[in-house]
Amino acid sequence: MTPTRSFFTPLQSGRVRPAATGSRSNITVSSPFSFTLISSEGAARLGEFRTPHGVVQTPAFMPVGTQGSVKAMRHGDLEALGAEIILGNTYHLFLRPGDDLIARRGGLHRFIGWKRPLLTDSGGFQVFSLAERRVISEEGARFRSHHDGSLHMLTPERVTDIQAQLGADIAMVFDECLAYPSERDAAAASMRRSVRWAQRCRDRMMQLRGAGLDGVTVSNTGQAQFGIVQGGVFQDLRTESVAATVAIGFEGYAIGGLSVGEPTDLMYEVVAATAGRLPATAPRYLMGTGTPEDLVQCVARGIDMFDCVMPTRNARNGQLFTSEGRINIKNARYAEDDRPLDEACDCYTCRTHSRAYLRHLFMAGEMTAGTLNTLHNLSFYLDTMRRIRHAIAFNTFEKFRQEFLRSATRLLSDS
Amino acid sequence: MTPTRSFFTPLQSGRVRPAATGSRSNITVSSPFSFTLISSEGAARLGEFRTPHGVVQTPAFMPVGTQGSVKAMRHGDLEALGAEIILGNTYHLFLRPGDDLIARRGGLHRFIGWKRPLLTDSGGFQVFSLAERRVISEEGARFRSHHDGSLHMLTPERVTDIQAQLGADIAMVFDECLAYPSERDAAAASMRRSVRWAQRCRDRMMQLRGAGLDGVTVSNTGQAQFGIVQGGVFQDLRTESVAATVAIGFEGYAIGGLSVGEPTDLMYEVVAATAGRLPATAPRYLMGTGTPEDLVQCVARGIDMFDCVMPTRNARNGQLFTSEGRINIKNARYAEDDRPLDEACDCYTCRTHSRAYLRHLFMAGEMTAGTLNTLHNLSFYLDTMRRIRHAIAFNTFEKFRQEFLRSATRLLSDS
Numbered sequence: 104m105t106p107t108r109s110f111f112t113p114l115q116s117g118r119v120r121p122a123a124t125g126s127r128s129n130i131t132v133s134s135p136f137s138f139t140l141i142s143s144e145g146a147a148r149l150g151e152f153r154t155p156h157g158v159v160q161t162p163a164f165m166p167v168g169t170q171g172s173v174k175a176m177r178h179g180d181l182e183a184l185g186a187e188i189i190l191g192n193t194y195h196l197f198l199r200p201g202d203d204l205i206a207r208r209g210g211l212h213r214f215i216g217w218k219r220p221l222l223t224d225s226g227g228f229q230v231f232s233l234a235e236r237r238v239i240s241e242e243g244a245r246f247r248s249h250h251d252g253s254l255h256m257l258t259p260e261r262v263t264d265i266q267a268q269l270g271a272d273i274a275m276v277f278d279e280c281l282a283y284p285s286e287r288d289a290a291a292a293s294m295r296r297s298v299r300w301a302q303r304c305r306d307r308m309m310q311l312r313g314a315g316l317d318g319v320t321v322s323n324t325g326q327a328q329f330g331i332v333q334g335g336v337f338q339d340l341r342t343e344s345v346a347a348t349v350a351i352g353f354e355g356y357a358i359g360g361l362s363v364g365e366p367t368d369l370m371y372e373v374v375a376a377t378a379g380r381l382p383a384t385a386p387r388y389l390m391g392t393g394t395p396e397d398l399v400q401c402v403a404r405g406i407d408m409f410d411c412v413m414p415t416r417n418a419r420n421g422q423l424f425t426s427e428g429r430i431n432i433k434n435a436r437y438a439e440d441d442r443p444l445d446e447a448c449d450c451y452t453c454r455t456h457s458r459a460y461l462r463h464l465f466m467a468g469e470m471t472a473g474t475l476n477t478l479h480n481l482s483f484y485l486d487t488m489r490r491i492r493h494a495i496a497f498n499t500f501e502k503f504r505q506e507f508l509r510s511a512t513r514l515l516s517d518s
Numbered sequence: 519m520t521p522t523r524s525f526f527t528p529l530q531s532g533r534v535r536p537a538a539t540g541s542r543s544n545i546t547v548s549s550p551f552s553f554t555l556i557s558s559e560g561a562a563r564l565g566e567f568r569t570p571h572g573v574v575q576t577p578a579f580m581p582v583g584t585q586g587s588v589k590a591m592r593h594g595d596l597e598a599l600g601a602e603i604i605l606g607n608t609y610h611l612f613l614r615p616g617d618d619l620i621a622r623r624g625g626l627h628r629f630i631g632w633k634r635p636l637l638t639d640s641g642g643f644q645v646f647s648l649a650e651r652r653v654i655s656e657e658g659a660r661f662r663s664h665h666d667g668s669l670h671m672l673t674p675e676r677v678t679d680i681q682a683q684l685g686a687d688i689a690m691v692f693d694e695c696l697a698y699p700s701e702r703d704a705a706a707a708s709m710r711r712s713v714r715w716a717q718r719c720r721d722r723m724m725q726l727r728g729a730g731l732d733g734v735t736v737s738n739t740g741q742a743q744f745g746i747v748q749g750g751v752f753q754d755l756r757t758e759s760v761a762a763t764v765a766i767g768f769e770g771y772a773i774g775g776l777s778v779g780e781p782t783d784l785m786y787e788v789v790a791a792t793a794g795r796l797p798a799t800a801p802r803y804l805m806g807t808g809t810p811e812d813l814v815q816c817v818a819r820g821i822d823m824f825d826c827v828m829p830t831r832n833a834r835n836g837q838l839f840t841s842e843g844r845i846n847i848k849n850a851r852y853a854e855d856d857r858p859l860d861e862a863c864d865c866y867t868c869r870t871h872s873r874a875y876l877r878h879l880f881m882a883g884e885m886t887a888g889t890l891n892t893l894h895n896l897s898f899y900l901d902t903m904r905r906i907r908h909a910i911a912f913n914t915f916e917k918f919r920q921e922f923l924r925s926a927t928r929l930l931s932d933s
Contacts, residue, residue, distance in 0.1 A: 170882045171875070177886060179866060200853065200878045208856060208874060216870045438615065439622060451594060455631045459623060460586070463615045467585045470888055471592060 134312070136272070136327035136354045138386045142496055146379065146405040149495040152355075152386055154220040154272035155325035156212065159187040161386060161407040162495075164398065164488045165222060166481055167415060170195045171215040174415050175470075175477040178217050184450070184478070185485050187219055188272075190410045193265055194226035198248050198255075202268040210270030210322030221271040222410075225262050225304075225331075228359075228391070231280040239279065241296065259303035263328075267311050270322025275357065276304040278331040283364040290335035297333045297359075298347040304328065305351050327354035329388060335360060336369055338376050345380045356381045357388040358406075362397075371400055378405030395424055395487055399507050402491050403500070414484045418476035421465045424483040428513035430458075432476070437462040450482035451475075487511070549727070551687070551742030551769045553801045557911055561794065561820040564910040567770075567801055569635040569687035570740035571627065574602040576801060576822040577910075579813065579903045580637060581896055582830060585610045586630040589830050590885075590892040593632050599865070599893070600900050602634055603687075605825045608680055609641035613663050613670075617683040625685030625737025636686040637825075640677050640719075640746075643774075643806070646695040654694065656711065674718035678743075682726050685737025690772065691719040693746040698779040705750035712748045712774075713762040719743065720766050742769035744803060750775060751784055753791050760795045771796045772803040773821075777812075786815055793820030810839055810902055814922050817906050818915070829899045833891035836880045839898040843928035845873075847891070852877040865897035866890075902926070 749755030
């Protein structure tokens with residue numbers, strides 16, 4: 104157990120001030136973002152980070168609000184479920200309604216009416232998913248919009264500017280995302296390009312925090328920026344990426360390029376080795392992961408933050424997570440099942456409705472099926488994170504992990 | 519102003535008891551349903567009716583929950599908005615998940631988890647809307663399901679049985695719905711058939727309330743049954759229908775066959791004349807209507823109950839009702855409009871979000887657009903009903919009506 108002081112000292116006001124550091128950048132400017140490690144058990148960490156829009160307890164799960172809305176949810180629902188931070192997608196918001204429009208509204212918080220912390224990704228993952236619709240060069244990524252085929256260019260600098268205009272509390276660097284499997288040489292070249300891009304993102308961020316840039320509205324002067332570690336499943340490349348990314352210096356560090364098809368055990372290995380090399384004084388964010396068991400297993404390996412569309416997307420497809428395993432609500436066995444989805448769950452859906460009704464709504468194609476299912480799945484995810492934090496605080500996390508893996512992650516026979 | 523006593527005296531328990539009446543049926547059995555007229559101003563009436571699941575204040579608007587769910591809403595939302603009764607569609611629930619399954623769940627209330635009053639329509643309107651997929655005879659309506667083309671027969675008796683199994687607090691008789699325009703002879707023949715069917719529905723209801731029927735589960739022993747007045751736009755046919763339907767004797771009376779394409783002024787005329795001939799001691803329900811101005815204008819002509827998909831369906835299409843007129847949220851003029859939808863509205867949507875965000879969600883195809891828009895439109899409808907009731911209570915309804923017609927019903931130029 105290693106309580107530590109804050110990585111960055113919060114400023115008195117929301118304004119940032121320049122401060123010389125040992126970073127490669129000639130000028131760096133600190134952000135009011137700070138991370139405090141409260142307690143740990145093995146590699147699992149209990150902590151919290153502070154942002155201009157409030158505190159987030161870690162380990163944290165961030166529901167995904169791609170277009171400025173967590174699908175099928177209202178912000179009030181997310182607050183009631185205990186979501187302390189949500190994620191927006193830069194790629195989607197850049198294309199529609201556009202970062203300029205959002206900046207004119209006062210930034211993403213004011214535009215969408217969400218008062219708690221926000222994180223925006225860099226759009227890297229979405230752009231690389233466009234496959235034949237994009238061309239990557241050292242400069243950046245040229246791509247055609249999935250909406251209308253219009254041509255766009257995203258560079259590390261542009262992505263930093265867009266995120267500054269969106270004004271989330273945490274911005275991510277623009278990184279190259281590699282498919283799995285990849286050859287070692289390709290993974291190395293891609294990782295090193297991501298490091299160069301990370302430096303360009305950080306340099307741009309420092310300009311924005313300092314004198315600013317014409318034509319770029321900084322919607323949130325307290326915005327933090329996280330670096331992203333790449334390197335595929337090659338441990339030495341991950342180690343090289345950690346060293347180079349930490350040398351640039353960010354308020355937090357993400358592990359990217361996982362949950363892209365590699366075997367789960369391999370992912371856990373890479374997570375354990377990579378997280379262990381990241382500074383203890385900054386939050387560690389595993390991007391795009393995962394199942395409930397992934398959350399528990401990766402907290403056990405030192406991860407503090409997660410995001411994933413799984414609880415929301417699966418909910419809309421009728422796949423529900425419960426304390427006794429997964430349920431596919433389409434299954435005919437639930438047609439006359441008067442029990443709640445999960446007797447251990449206190450969410451609105453479980454307090455109000457039976458499996459029989461939820462199955463009926465799903466089969467009838469009612470929108471409310473998506474809402475009720477999403478409420479439940481997010482409740483399950485966020486409740487799992489609460490139980491994880493509680494267990495670390497009381498030094499019972501390892502026991503919790505063993506019990507959780509025996510029960511909640513079971514696949515019921517029909518799923 | 520004519521306070522009156524209850525039409526039916528509530529029983530001590532939820533069970534019904536037989537009681538001889540002067541109705542054409544040899545045995546009639548009263549229901550615990552009762553209507554109390556509290557106050558009136560001109561033809562406008564303030565009242566309430568009691569059901570086994572609680573009291574409903576009138577004039578009332580009933581949100582439509584076709585398949586056992588008001589689209590995009592949770593029951594908790596409807597309760598918070600002040601909806602005291604919702605409507606389910608017998609046609610849809612009969613086909614999926616089936617009235618037998620719902621009866622095994624304990625009836626529609628328990629199946630869907632809604633604790634307040636419920637009304638089910640008879641399915642007549644839906645069956646007649648199937649056009650070439652149905653054949654009407656004196657016996658009833660034979661039709662093919664819009665889901666899978668399977669063949670079904672609905673008769674007045676069967677529809678009464680299905681509704682008994684669903685167990686809503688109010689059931690409707692099976693009636694023939696005529697298109698507009700119709701020839702007078704066709705309207706007369708159809709109205710008289712509806713009267714014969716209404717008698718068959720009432721006879722069946724009395725059997726169910728009395729000794730019961732093998733194979734039919736009466737899920738709500740306190741279920742009331744409403745007759746439906748037909749006759750198109752022909753006043754003498756409406757008068758004949760009123761007389762014949764009231765002679766059969768029901769707990770309430772509906773006006774059917776309007777809002778099917780006739781001019782609004784003609785509808786108002788028929789409503790005024792028909793409502794004025796119905797007993798003052800029973801609630802009067804105008805089926806399938808209407809716009810906010812229709813509600814106000816028809817309350818002024820003696821109507822106590824309404825249902826309509828307009829607030830929910832229009833919401834999902836981006837058409838929103840406000841105190842200053844209608845808004846089509848798709849319109850580009852709202853892209854940078856930071857104002858709430860309706861500054862006079864206290865709903866979650868108006869308290870939390872701007873027009874700019876609502877437009878973005880709609881253009882982005884987010885499900886949450888449907889939810890937020892529906893919340894607002896239903897809030898507007900239910901708030902309008904509250905204001906109507908308040909105005910009648912204070913004898914200011916006529917003043918309210920004039921003001922309402924000047925403001926809220928205005929079509930903004932872009933709609």
